[in-house]
Amino acid sequence: MLNEKDTLLLWRYADGDCTEAEAGSIRDRLQREPGPRQARDEIQVLQANLQAVEADQPSLRFTRNVLDQLPPATQRLEKIRLLPSAVIWRWATGIGLAIVASVMMLPTGTVNAPSAVGGLLEPMEGKVLESVSLWESLPQTWILTGSLALILILGLDQILKARLRNRHA
Amino acid sequence: MVITDEHLIQRTLAGSQAAFGQLIARYQDFVFSLCMRVLGSREEAEETAQDAFLKVYHNLSTFKQESRFSTWLYTLTYRTALDRARLRKRPVQALETDEYVLQVEDKSTAAPDANLHQADLQDQLEHAINQLKPDAASVVSLYYLQEQSVKEIAEVTGLTETNVKTKLFRSREALRDLLRQSLQQEARQMI
Numbered sequence: 001m002l003n004e005k006d007t008l009l010l011w012r013y014a015d016g017d018c019t020e021a022e023a024g025s026i027r028d029r030l031q032r033e034p035g036p037r038q039a040r041d042e043i044q045v046l047q048a049n050l051q052a053v054e055a056d057q058p059s060l061r062f063t064r065n066v067l068d069q070l071p072p073a074t075q076r077l078e079k080i081r082l083l084p085s086a087v088i089w090r091w092a093t094g095i096g097l098a099i100v101a102s103v104m105m106l107p108t109g110t111v112n113a114p115s116a117v118g119g120l121l122e123p124m125e126g127k128v129l130e131s132v133s134l135w136e137s138l139p140q141t142w143i144l145t146g147s148l149a150l151i152l153i154l155g156l157d158q159i160l161k162a163r164l165r166n167r168h169a
Numbered sequence: 170m171v172i173t174d175e176h177l178i179q180r181t182l183a184g185s186q187a188a189f190g191q192l193i194a195r196y197q198d199f200v201f202s203l204c205m206r207v208l209g210s211r212e213e214a215e216e217t218a219q220d221a222f223l224k225v226y227h228n229l230s231t232f233k234q235e236s237r238f239s240t241w242l243y244t245l246t247y248r249t250a251l252d253r254a255r256l257r258k259r260p261v262q263a264l265e266t267d268e269y270v271l272q273v274e275d276k277s278t279a280a281p282d283a284n285l286h287q288a289d290l291q292d293q294l295e296h297a298i299n300q301l302k303p304d305a306a307s308v309v310s311l312y313y314l315q316e317q318s319v320k321e322i323a324e325v326t327g328l329t330e331t332n333v334k335t336k337l338f339r340s341r342e343a344l345r346d347l348l349r350q351s352l353q354q355e356a357r358q359m360i
Contacts (some may be wrong), residue, residue, distance in 0.1 A: 007338075007342065008338055011338060011341065042345050042348060042349060043341075043345065045348065046294075046341065046344060046345050046348050049290065049291060049294050049348070050294070050309070050313045050341075050344070051313055052291065053291070053294065053295055053298070053310075053313060053314055055198035055199055055201070055202040055314055056198065056201055056202045056205050056211075056214075057197075057198050057201065058197055058198070058201040058214075058215045058218060059215060062193070062197050062201070062215065062218070062219070063190055063193045063194055063197065065219055066193055066219050066222045066223065067186055067189070067190055067193075069219070069223055070186065070189075070223075070226060
Protein backbone atom coordinates (compact mmCIF):
# COMPACT_ATOMS: atom_id res chain seq x y z
CA MET A 1 0.00 0.00 0.00
CA LEU A 2 1.38 3.37 -0.99
CA ASN A 3 1.55 6.24 1.44
CA GLU A 4 -0.05 9.58 0.66
CA LYS A 5 3.18 11.16 -0.49
CA ASP A 6 3.85 8.38 -3.01
CA THR A 7 0.26 8.44 -4.19
CA LEU A 8 0.45 12.20 -4.71
CA LEU A 9 3.62 11.71 -6.74
CA LEU A 10 1.88 9.10 -8.87
CA TRP A 11 -0.92 11.55 -9.60
CA ARG A 12 1.59 14.23 -10.54
CA TYR A 13 3.27 11.70 -12.80
CA ALA A 14 -0.11 10.91 -14.42
CA ASP A 15 -0.70 14.65 -14.90
CA GLY A 16 2.78 15.11 -16.40
CA ASP A 17 3.58 17.49 -13.57
CA CYS A 18 6.78 16.12 -12.03
CA THR A 19 10.47 16.67 -12.62
CA GLU A 20 12.59 14.33 -14.72
CA ALA A 21 14.23 12.97 -11.57
CA GLU A 22 10.84 12.25 -9.98
CA ALA A 23 9.58 10.65 -13.19
CA GLY A 24 12.65 8.42 -13.30
CA SER A 25 12.12 7.37 -9.70
CA ILE A 26 8.49 6.53 -10.40
CA ARG A 27 9.37 4.49 -13.46
CA ASP A 28 11.90 2.47 -11.43
CA ARG A 29 9.35 1.68 -8.76
CA LEU A 30 6.71 0.75 -11.33
CA GLN A 31 9.09 -1.83 -12.76
CA ARG A 32 10.06 -3.30 -9.39
CA GLU A 33 6.92 -3.13 -7.23
CA PRO A 34 3.36 -4.35 -7.90
CA GLY A 35 1.75 -1.87 -5.48
CA PRO A 36 2.62 1.24 -7.49
CA ARG A 37 1.70 -0.57 -10.71
CA GLN A 38 -1.78 -1.34 -9.42
CA ALA A 39 -2.22 2.23 -8.25
CA ARG A 40 -0.97 3.52 -11.61
CA ASP A 41 -3.48 1.31 -13.45
CA GLU A 42 -6.35 2.51 -11.26
CA ILE A 43 -5.31 6.11 -11.77
CA GLN A 44 -5.19 5.63 -15.53
CA VAL A 45 -8.67 4.11 -15.60
CA LEU A 46 -10.04 6.88 -13.40
CA GLN A 47 -8.37 9.59 -15.50
CA ALA A 48 -9.88 8.13 -18.66
CA ASN A 49 -13.34 8.03 -17.09
CA LEU A 50 -13.05 11.54 -15.67
CA GLN A 51 -12.00 12.86 -19.06
CA ALA A 52 -15.02 11.15 -20.58
CA VAL A 53 -17.51 12.81 -18.22
CA GLU A 54 -19.95 14.84 -20.30
CA ALA A 55 -21.37 18.22 -19.50
CA ASP A 56 -24.92 18.46 -18.26
CA GLN A 57 -27.23 20.24 -20.69
CA PRO A 58 -29.77 22.93 -19.84
CA SER A 59 -33.19 23.19 -21.48
CA LEU A 60 -33.50 23.80 -25.23
CA ARG A 61 -34.83 27.31 -24.64
CA PHE A 62 -31.85 28.35 -22.52
CA THR A 63 -30.23 30.70 -25.04
CA ARG A 64 -33.55 32.26 -25.96
CA ASN A 65 -34.43 32.77 -22.30
CA VAL A 66 -31.20 34.68 -21.71
CA LEU A 67 -31.56 36.83 -24.84
CA ASP A 68 -35.15 37.67 -23.93
CA GLN A 69 -33.92 39.12 -20.65
CA LEU A 70 -31.49 41.56 -22.25
CA PRO A 71 -32.41 45.24 -21.85
CA PRO A 72 -34.87 46.26 -24.63
CA ALA A 73 -33.07 49.53 -25.42
CA THR A 74 -29.97 47.64 -26.41
CA GLN A 75 -31.97 45.64 -28.93
CA ARG A 76 -33.00 48.83 -30.69
CA LEU A 77 -29.61 50.50 -30.67
CA GLU A 78 -28.47 48.41 -33.58
CA LYS A 79 -30.79 50.30 -35.90
CA ILE A 80 -31.59 53.71 -34.51
CA ARG A 81 -29.69 56.89 -35.12
CA LEU A 82 -30.01 59.93 -32.93
CA LEU A 83 -30.77 61.99 -36.01
CA PRO A 84 -33.30 60.70 -38.51
CA SER A 85 -31.72 59.34 -41.65
CA ALA A 86 -33.92 61.60 -43.80
CA VAL A 87 -32.43 64.74 -42.23
CA ILE A 88 -28.90 63.53 -42.78
CA TRP A 89 -29.58 62.56 -46.38
CA ARG A 90 -31.26 65.92 -47.14
CA TRP A 91 -28.22 67.74 -45.84
CA ALA A 92 -25.91 65.51 -47.83
CA THR A 93 -27.97 65.84 -51.01
CA GLY A 94 -28.26 69.61 -50.71
CA ILE A 95 -24.57 70.13 -50.09
CA GLY A 96 -23.69 67.69 -52.86
CA LEU A 97 -25.89 69.52 -55.37
CA ALA A 98 -24.43 72.86 -54.30
CA ILE A 99 -20.91 71.58 -54.89
CA VAL A 100 -21.84 70.18 -58.31
CA ALA A 101 -23.54 73.44 -59.32
CA SER A 102 -20.51 75.47 -58.23
CA VAL A 103 -18.20 73.29 -60.27
CA MET A 104 -20.42 73.55 -63.37
CA MET A 105 -20.60 77.33 -63.18
CA LEU A 106 -16.83 77.87 -63.08
CA PRO A 107 -14.90 79.93 -64.06
CA THR A 108 -16.84 82.62 -65.97
CA GLY A 109 -20.36 81.48 -65.27
CA THR A 110 -21.46 81.33 -68.89
CA VAL A 111 -23.61 78.52 -70.13
CA ASN A 112 -22.60 77.14 -73.47
CA ALA A 113 -25.67 76.15 -75.41
CA PRO A 114 -25.55 74.23 -78.68
CA SER A 115 -26.06 76.64 -81.66
CA ALA A 116 -28.98 74.63 -82.97
CA VAL A 117 -31.04 75.43 -79.95
CA GLY A 118 -29.36 78.72 -79.24
CA GLY A 119 -32.43 80.64 -80.21
CA LEU A 120 -34.58 78.76 -77.75
CA LEU A 121 -32.12 79.22 -74.95
CA GLU A 122 -31.32 82.88 -75.55
CA PRO A 123 -34.21 84.15 -73.38
CA MET A 124 -32.91 82.00 -70.59
CA GLU A 125 -29.39 83.32 -70.89
CA GLY A 126 -30.14 86.36 -68.85
CA LYS A 127 -31.70 84.32 -66.10
CA VAL A 128 -28.78 81.92 -66.13
CA LEU A 129 -26.30 84.75 -65.92
CA GLU A 130 -28.24 86.14 -63.00
CA SER A 131 -28.11 82.77 -61.27
CA VAL A 132 -24.42 82.48 -61.98
CA SER A 133 -23.71 85.88 -60.54
CA LEU A 134 -25.77 84.86 -57.52
CA TRP A 135 -23.63 81.72 -57.14
CA GLU A 136 -20.48 83.73 -57.56
CA SER A 137 -21.65 86.14 -54.91
CA LEU A 138 -22.05 83.29 -52.43
CA PRO A 139 -18.95 82.92 -50.33
CA GLN A 140 -17.27 79.63 -51.25
CA THR A 141 -16.65 79.18 -47.56
CA TRP A 142 -20.40 78.59 -47.09
CA ILE A 143 -20.19 75.37 -48.99
CA LEU A 144 -17.07 74.37 -47.15
CA THR A 145 -18.72 75.22 -43.85
CA GLY A 146 -21.80 73.22 -44.78
CA SER A 147 -19.66 70.18 -45.56
CA LEU A 148 -17.82 70.46 -42.28
CA ALA A 149 -21.13 70.84 -40.44
CA LEU A 150 -22.38 67.63 -42.04
CA ILE A 151 -19.24 65.77 -40.99
CA LEU A 152 -19.58 67.11 -37.43
CA ILE A 153 -23.24 66.09 -37.25
CA LEU A 154 -22.44 62.56 -38.42
CA GLY A 155 -19.56 62.29 -35.96
CA LEU A 156 -21.68 63.56 -33.07
CA ASP A 157 -24.33 61.02 -34.01
CA GLN A 158 -21.83 58.18 -33.68
CA ILE A 159 -20.35 59.47 -30.39
CA LEU A 160 -23.72 59.95 -28.72
CA LYS A 161 -24.90 56.54 -29.91
CA ALA A 162 -21.81 54.91 -28.43
CA ARG A 163 -22.33 56.65 -25.09
CA LEU A 164 -25.97 55.64 -25.00
CA ARG A 165 -25.01 52.06 -25.74
CA ASN A 166 -22.39 52.01 -22.96
CA ARG A 167 -24.87 53.44 -20.50
CA HIS A 168 -27.26 50.62 -21.23
CA ALA A 169 -24.57 47.93 -21.24
CA MET B 170 -13.29 29.20 -40.09
CA VAL B 171 -13.38 29.18 -36.28
CA ILE B 172 -14.88 32.33 -34.82
CA THR B 173 -12.86 33.25 -31.74
CA ASP B 174 -14.30 34.36 -28.43
CA GLU B 175 -12.59 37.72 -28.90
CA HIS B 176 -14.40 38.28 -32.18
CA LEU B 177 -17.78 37.45 -30.64
CA ILE B 178 -17.02 39.72 -27.69
CA GLN B 179 -16.20 42.65 -29.98
CA ARG B 180 -19.38 42.12 -31.95
CA THR B 181 -21.43 41.87 -28.76
CA LEU B 182 -19.94 45.12 -27.51
CA ALA B 183 -20.85 46.66 -30.86
CA GLY B 184 -24.48 45.75 -30.14
CA SER B 185 -24.96 42.38 -31.81
CA GLN B 186 -27.35 40.11 -29.93
CA ALA B 187 -26.64 37.31 -32.36
CA ALA B 188 -22.97 37.34 -31.38
CA PHE B 189 -23.86 37.10 -27.71
CA GLY B 190 -26.23 34.25 -28.55
CA GLN B 191 -23.30 32.41 -30.11
CA LEU B 192 -21.23 32.93 -26.96
CA ILE B 193 -24.07 31.53 -24.87
CA ALA B 194 -24.45 28.50 -27.10
CA ARG B 195 -20.71 27.87 -26.95
CA TYR B 196 -20.50 27.85 -23.15
CA GLN B 197 -24.00 27.09 -21.84
CA ASP B 198 -23.33 23.40 -21.11
CA PHE B 199 -20.15 24.13 -19.18
CA VAL B 200 -21.71 26.98 -17.23
CA PHE B 201 -24.77 24.89 -16.43
CA SER B 202 -22.61 21.94 -15.34
CA LEU B 203 -20.60 24.13 -13.00
CA CYS B 204 -23.83 25.42 -11.46
CA MET B 205 -25.04 21.83 -11.06
CA ARG B 206 -21.87 20.93 -9.15
CA VAL B 207 -22.48 23.75 -6.70
CA LEU B 208 -26.27 23.63 -6.39
CA GLY B 209 -27.25 20.06 -7.21
CA SER B 210 -30.66 21.04 -8.59
CA ARG B 211 -31.42 21.38 -12.32
CA GLU B 212 -33.96 24.13 -11.88
CA GLU B 213 -31.75 26.25 -9.66
CA ALA B 214 -28.71 25.54 -11.80
CA GLU B 215 -30.53 26.71 -14.93
CA GLU B 216 -31.75 29.94 -13.28
CA THR B 217 -28.28 30.61 -11.89
CA ALA B 218 -26.64 29.91 -15.23
CA GLN B 219 -28.99 32.42 -16.88
CA ASP B 220 -28.14 34.99 -14.19
CA ALA B 221 -24.45 34.35 -14.80
CA PHE B 222 -24.78 35.05 -18.52
CA LEU B 223 -26.73 38.24 -17.84
CA LYS B 224 -23.96 39.38 -15.51
CA VAL B 225 -21.44 38.58 -18.21
CA TYR B 226 -23.40 40.69 -20.68
CA HIS B 227 -23.66 43.69 -18.39
CA ASN B 228 -19.99 43.52 -17.43
CA LEU B 229 -18.51 42.50 -20.76
CA SER B 230 -16.93 45.90 -21.31
CA THR B 231 -14.87 45.35 -18.13
CA PHE B 232 -13.29 42.12 -19.42
CA LYS B 233 -9.66 43.09 -19.96
CA GLN B 234 -8.48 39.93 -21.73
CA GLU B 235 -5.74 39.39 -19.15
CA SER B 236 -7.04 35.82 -18.81
CA ARG B 237 -9.01 33.53 -21.08
CA PHE B 238 -12.65 34.51 -21.54
CA SER B 239 -13.67 31.07 -20.26
CA THR B 240 -11.82 31.65 -16.98
CA TRP B 241 -13.52 35.01 -16.50
CA LEU B 242 -16.90 33.47 -17.36
CA TYR B 243 -16.48 30.56 -14.94
CA THR B 244 -15.34 32.96 -12.19
CA LEU B 245 -18.58 34.95 -12.53
CA THR B 246 -20.57 31.73 -12.73
CA TYR B 247 -18.97 30.17 -9.66
CA ARG B 248 -19.52 33.27 -7.54
CA THR B 249 -23.13 33.57 -8.69
CA ALA B 250 -23.73 29.92 -7.83
CA LEU B 251 -22.08 30.26 -4.42
CA ASP B 252 -24.23 33.30 -3.61
CA ARG B 253 -27.30 31.30 -4.52
CA ALA B 254 -26.16 28.34 -2.41
CA ARG B 255 -25.53 30.57 0.60
CA LEU B 256 -29.02 31.99 0.31
CA ARG B 257 -30.64 28.61 0.68
CA LYS B 258 -27.90 26.99 2.85
CA ARG B 259 -27.87 23.80 0.81
CA PRO B 260 -27.08 20.75 2.92
CA VAL B 261 -24.47 18.59 1.25
CA GLN B 262 -23.30 15.08 1.83
CA ALA B 263 -19.54 14.87 1.94
CA LEU B 264 -17.52 12.15 0.33
CA GLU B 265 -14.33 12.07 2.36
CA THR B 266 -11.38 9.86 1.71
CA ASP B 267 -11.63 8.23 5.11
CA GLU B 268 -15.40 8.14 5.49
CA TYR B 269 -17.65 7.03 2.72
CA VAL B 270 -21.17 8.29 2.15
CA LEU B 271 -21.83 6.65 -1.15
CA GLN B 272 -25.24 6.61 -2.80
CA VAL B 273 -24.55 3.52 -4.86
CA GLU B 274 -26.60 0.36 -5.37
CA ASP B 275 -25.69 -2.61 -3.20
CA LYS B 276 -24.38 -4.96 -5.84
CA SER B 277 -24.24 -7.93 -3.46
CA THR B 278 -28.02 -8.27 -3.64
CA ALA B 279 -28.19 -7.70 -7.37
CA ALA B 280 -29.16 -10.45 -9.76
CA PRO B 281 -26.35 -12.96 -10.37
CA ASP B 282 -26.02 -11.98 -13.99
CA ALA B 283 -25.88 -8.22 -13.27
CA ASN B 284 -22.64 -6.80 -14.62
CA LEU B 285 -21.09 -3.41 -14.07
CA HIS B 286 -20.78 -2.09 -17.61
CA GLN B 287 -18.74 0.88 -18.57
CA ALA B 288 -21.90 3.02 -18.75
CA ASP B 289 -22.82 2.08 -15.16
CA LEU B 290 -19.32 2.93 -14.03
CA GLN B 291 -19.54 6.30 -15.75
CA ASP B 292 -22.91 6.95 -14.13
CA GLN B 293 -21.59 6.00 -10.72
CA LEU B 294 -18.59 8.22 -11.22
CA GLU B 295 -20.76 11.22 -12.15
CA HIS B 296 -23.03 10.48 -9.22
CA ALA B 297 -20.03 10.28 -6.89
CA ILE B 298 -18.72 13.62 -8.19
CA ASN B 299 -22.07 15.16 -7.33
CA GLN B 300 -21.75 13.79 -3.81
CA LEU B 301 -18.55 15.70 -3.20
CA LYS B 302 -18.68 19.01 -1.41
CA PRO B 303 -19.50 21.83 -3.84
CA ASP B 304 -16.00 23.27 -3.84
CA ALA B 305 -14.37 19.86 -4.38
CA ALA B 306 -16.88 18.88 -7.09
CA SER B 307 -16.30 22.23 -8.76
CA VAL B 308 -12.53 21.76 -8.73
CA VAL B 309 -12.83 18.30 -10.31
CA SER B 310 -15.30 19.58 -12.88
CA LEU B 311 -13.23 22.65 -13.74
CA TYR B 312 -10.12 20.49 -14.17
CA TYR B 313 -11.58 17.73 -16.33
CA LEU B 314 -14.70 19.14 -17.96
CA GLN B 315 -13.99 22.86 -18.34
CA GLU B 316 -10.26 22.06 -18.86
CA GLN B 317 -8.93 24.80 -16.64
CA SER B 318 -5.38 24.71 -15.33
CA VAL B 319 -4.64 24.67 -11.58
CA LYS B 320 -3.79 28.36 -11.76
CA GLU B 321 -7.06 29.16 -13.56
CA ILE B 322 -9.05 27.08 -11.09
CA ALA B 323 -7.45 29.07 -8.28
CA GLU B 324 -8.57 32.25 -10.02
CA VAL B 325 -12.11 30.96 -10.52
CA THR B 326 -12.62 29.64 -7.00
CA GLY B 327 -10.57 32.15 -5.04
CA LEU B 328 -8.50 29.33 -3.51
CA THR B 329 -4.72 29.21 -3.49
CA GLU B 330 -3.03 26.91 -5.97
CA THR B 331 -1.91 24.69 -3.11
CA ASN B 332 -5.51 24.38 -1.92
CA VAL B 333 -6.66 23.52 -5.40
CA LYS B 334 -4.03 20.79 -5.71
CA THR B 335 -4.99 19.38 -2.31
CA LYS B 336 -8.70 19.32 -3.10
CA LEU B 337 -8.03 17.77 -6.48
CA PHE B 338 -5.86 15.08 -4.93
CA ARG B 339 -8.30 14.19 -2.14
CA SER B 340 -11.31 14.16 -4.47
CA ARG B 341 -9.57 11.97 -7.00
CA GLU B 342 -8.48 9.55 -4.28
CA ALA B 343 -12.06 9.32 -3.02
CA LEU B 344 -13.24 8.60 -6.53
CA ARG B 345 -10.46 6.07 -7.05
CA ASP B 346 -11.57 4.19 -3.93
CA LEU B 347 -15.08 4.08 -5.33
CA LEU B 348 -13.78 2.77 -8.62
CA ARG B 349 -11.75 0.09 -6.86
CA GLN B 350 -14.79 -1.06 -4.91
CA SER B 351 -16.87 -1.22 -8.08
CA LEU B 352 -14.23 -3.18 -9.96
CA GLN B 353 -13.80 -5.59 -7.07
CA GLN B 354 -17.56 -6.05 -6.97
CA GLU B 355 -17.58 -6.79 -10.66
CA ALA B 356 -14.75 -9.28 -10.31
CA ARG B 357 -16.58 -11.11 -7.51
CA GLN B 358 -19.72 -11.35 -9.60
CA MET B 359 -17.80 -12.76 -12.53
CA ILE B 360 -16.25 -15.56 -10.45
